Amino acid sequence: MMNRKLGTNGPLVSAVGLGCMGMSGAYGQSDEKESIATIERALELGHNFLDTADYYALGHNEELISKAITGKREKAFLSVKTGQLVAPGPNGAMGPGSVSGHPDYLRNAVFYSLRRLKTDYIDLYTQARVDPNIPIEETIGALSELVQKGVIRYIGLSEASAESIRKAACVHPITALQIEYSLWSRDIEAEVLPTIRELGIGLVAYAPLSRGFLSGEIRTPEDLKDSRIHMPRYQGENFYKNLELVRKIKVLAAEKGCTASQLAIAWILAQGDDIITIPGTKRVKYLEDNIASENIQLTKEDLKSIASIMPAAIVSGARYPERFLSALNR
Template sequence: MKQRTLGSENFQVSAIGLGCMGMSFAYGQPGDEQQNISTLHRAFDLGVNFLDTAEVYGPFTNESLIGKALKGRRDSVKIATKFGFHITGEGEGWERIKGVNSQPANIRSAVEASLLRLGVEAIDLCYQHRVDPRVPVEDVVGTMADLVREGKILHLGLSEISSETLKRAHAVHPITAVQSEYSLWSREPESSLLATCQQLNVGFVPYSPLGRGFLSGKLPALGADDFRHYLPRFQGEALTHNLKLVGQLKEMAGGYGASAAQLALAWVLAKGENIVPVPGASKIPHLEDNCRAVALRLAVEDLALLDGLFAAENIIGERYTPQELTLVERDSPQ
């Protein structure tokens, strides 16, 4: 597997990582634990050495799953996890998440708990998951920098932030990577964030680079507890319209002898050498299919064609619900 470097501190990872959320959270019932571990081990064998998780996935169960899969393999794998939500002991799943919390005390307790669940001495890359409107990013990064000095975190990241917030954060401590949703049908980072990452030599890690499975062209029937039911892009006329675009993506992919998922990932990879997407995959065939995208090179004219086909005006429906949209691409308070 080819490697890419995120940030200015020589943080090298596989050109494609593995988003692990769907193994435990959000997309229906959690998968079989042993099957998930087998998928993770297959990823390691394929050279995928960059895993993406978070305390909120489960909550907590996804980190524990990865901790089990890491036994005997820790030295060859880089782990990225996240803090930043207020998680209670009441209820199950989403019910336990009660807003954001990046107060210094919560950052510390979250990191300490993640270390225990993952079974590691240090977190390779730790992100603030969402901006906390009560805590300036300077205070957040200051606390994270203290944890770097203590050896509990190796590299810092931020998720779903604005360009200005990134600049403020980077002035306090080098930021290794920014994570935001980015794919053919979620292009918001192109407005300024990608350019700011390039300017500051910060890596960019797109989550949902396959549009939550939509761009694979193999969207399964969604279970009642699958959160995609609530996303505007997966509803009614928006879904019907957007599926037509995926049909065109599949047709172009056929010309390369590739899958729609491979074409969508190759498009993301072509956007910059500082970009490492983390598509999710809970099944080995999907994982293997995604990994083949690293070797796929798209013609310049096809990249331009995809840019136009999936332009913002051609996509119907927002990527999140109105409430969830208030948490993304956010400015930190002063």
């Protein structure tokens, strides 16, 4: 098992964590029994970083995790995001709404999370998006108060700009930035990644498999029956252009004796010891496959081969629909 320090002054956590969002219906039907078994298996193997959010299925995800960690709380590092509001979508579905970084909202939200998780503290509490209507200093000030009260231990940001990160760090130490980072999503390398490294902030890379596409298991548009069908990368001509890139990665992975998923995760881990990643799954088998990525050693030649196939910005299409892009890098 590989552990890494989360930021310069943060705790040791598993380099490969577990993103739990999909356990609450984000990508197809949920299976509570298998999901709980997956979390339990992660903890059994010492992979303690469990990532959730209070808005995943309106708190269902936190309640699910609470069942899995009963009697094992000390083995889990709970990462909880907050501040992303949900709103009614088409056909009654719930989707992203506005954002709140208001101090009163955060003081209220954390106690609902504690109740659902059945714990008296949260290890890492992260503002999911920057609220454009509330100065980031006020948001972090409220989170700092929660640290002083002992209900959260570390503060995180997600999808924040370099400027907002600097402003936040002046109020209270920021332990981690959670942001999408993968072979297909490398925008942060220009400004955000150098900034957090300068400030000693760890990187929590979500969607390391680009929502499953880099696994090589998605072969036709009909394989997508969930929210991914609304994302530009998985639509029309973009789908087939990106599929060709994945085919090339699969060939390289086979030569390396691993799966495309494992190669993609190993690539992220090779980008720096200050990076951890949280591939999401709701099945024990895929959890164990993801964890095995830690054993893959990529040589300089391997990294050059990957770079020749997937240089930065080669992917076709944005990672979110247009209406959601304004909430990123804010």
